[in-house]
Amino acid sequence: MRIVRCSLAMLLAAVLVAPAAQAQTHVIATSALSQAVQQRVSQDQADRDAIVSLLQRPDVRQIASQAGLSLEKAEAAVSTLNGQDLRDLAAQSRQVQNDLAGGASTVVISTTTIIIVLLIVILIVAIAD
DSSP, X not given: OHHHHHXXXXXXXXXXXHHHHHTTSOSSOHHHHHHHHHHHHHHHHXXXXXXXXXHTSHHHHHHHHHHTOOHHHHHHHHTTOOHHHHHHHHHHHHXXXXXXXXXXXXXXXXXXXXXXXXXXXXXXXXXXO
16 A cells, blocks of 8 residues: 555656646747847837937037037937837937928927927936936
């Protein structure tokens, strides 16, 4: 009877351990994970480039100087942005670029406001870090 109990205990242990051993396989392949990380890095760099290209426009520089804001600090602060702040500011930068490229005169006031708000937010984020 003792041999039967030991055998049954060994069999039960083997049945319980086998699924746990197989559960250690990765859910996501390493190559897929690497690709996802590379895609995020590329997107973040594209977002930073969109913000910097807006800050380098002559009309933006003129608005910033009239408002007394330092574009050099803002450009330096762009590299410290990440996450949702970076995505939000990049989306706003792209919208301003589209508005300025279109030359629509009806958007001038809102575009100027967006530029100033964008610069202030970048500077606040830079100071907070």
